[in-house]
Amino acid sequence: MDSVNSKKQKNKLSVMAKREEKWGLLFVAAPAIGFLIFMLYPIIFAFLTSLTTWNGAKGFQGMMDRFCGFDNYVKLFADKKFWQTLLTTIIYLLGIPIGMILGLLCAMGMNRKIPGVRVLRTMYYVPVISSLVSVSILWAWVYNYDYGLLNTIIKTLTGLHGPNWLGDEALIKVSMIIFMVWKGLGTSIILYLAGLQNIPRSYYEAAMVDGASGWQKFKSITLPLLSPVTFYILVTTLIGGFQVFVEVQVMTPNGNGGIGYSAATIVFYLYQKAFESYQLGYASTIAVILAIIIFIITLINFIGQNKWVKTMD
């Protein structure tokens, strides 16, 4: 009797569980299907395309007719422009530690008892929410060789003509990094500030009793306890850093990537190959390599995480 009852209950439960399962799957169906159609399928397709010299003509058959194996990959490794744009992309990544250090300093300042913290925080955050196209246009104007704000200030202060911020192969990279740090600083400030506010006061009080100096407190309490935030910023900005495109297209004259292609990034190169010279096969090869680079870097981040990212407990 008892067993019959519990069996019935189990059956009823599993009917309910099945119903829940059906509805649950239905509710997540939209994003899941969207992922399959607009993400997974394109990734596989990108890999296939990278094995061809397709220019977009004659559909799928046209693509398979131009199958060339791994020729594109071989070609890419000998492609000077690829290495140049990859190097430029990596140089731009220097903005990440600069932004993190500045962001941490600002956040530590805002974590003190000073007036107007919320207003300050908002001011630093305005560039983040502004349209990338608009602020790139704005900075191209600020960097303008003859009439820009920066060179006007330099001339007023020193009487000398300022440098050609966007017209010099080396300097343009510095100019881009300054711009990117300015654009993204607000995010790291907010993240670090939230992290700092999350550290229990008692930790510092205990350190004070032990007579720890300010630097010691920073080194052995603040930095380790902020490491999850640092990790988060590092992962997201690295993924973003490999995708720099808009500022290059908007800030270089005629969107040409700068003198001698000096400001062009890997995504910029990929864009030009795909949508200006219609070498879809070759462009896809760049895309696949880009995906692999980002995947490996994120993987390294997550593996290395155990070494330096501490948790609160």
Added chain:
Amino acid sequence: MKNKDTMSSGITSSKDKTMNIIVFILLALGAVVMIFPFFYMIMTSFMTKNQYLSGQLRVIPDPWVWGKYSEVMSKGNFISGILNTVKVEVPVLLIGGFTSSLAAFAFAKMNFRGKGAIFMGLLATIMIPFAVIMIPQYVMFTKFGWTDTLLPLIIPACFGNISMVFFLRQNLTSIPNDLMDAAKLDGCGYFRTFIQIFFPLMKGAVGTQITLWFMTIWNDYLAPTIFLRSEKNWTLQVVIRSFNTYYSIQSDYALIMAASVIAMLPTIALFFCFQRVIIESVAISGIK
């Protein structure tokens, strides 16, 4: 504000006080550096060409020229750019906002096989750069006959936004599961449970996410440049960029700046209205 500060500084030493003053001055100077380009942008939009091409440091317009804003608005492209952007925003935020909330509810409060795997799979897509999938998407949308329409910007987004799903799921964990059990006992269907019980509780979080998403769509540039060929279909950012290319040859920077100012206004206004919740939502992403 001031009162509170003097009160709490009662226990801080005078050394701390001077330090605080120095920190404040540095932070304020930094903030001025952050904001000054925007100020200069607005000022330039009111200057005469003679003034901003004079090479002298005069930040305040003399005389003030008010006409550039109406000139921008009178360019046909500009208005159609705004309209096209709105045409993308409305269906995406309505439909995509709904599908994302529904999925977040299922991920947070329902049990089904494969839940964890599906969620992790979706989360991993945040790592996939748009640059990697843009060529296949372009090929696919050409096949569908969608290129040079707004559909490539609308349809995929209607399937939902992963970061929104992620945030809402996080938010739902603070709502007790008892509510779900009670609804089940009452024989309330899952969809009704979502609409009538959970959605009202999620409203605030949904609003924040929708606001953030609105900004992302408003500021989007790469996808629209790829998928939209003819000028009449361009969204606002593409129009602004073409203004920059076209009018900088004529050194009409006042017009370019005026156009950029208008293009930035909606997101900045939204940010100032909802800054507390927006900043909170950004801050949480780093801690969680």
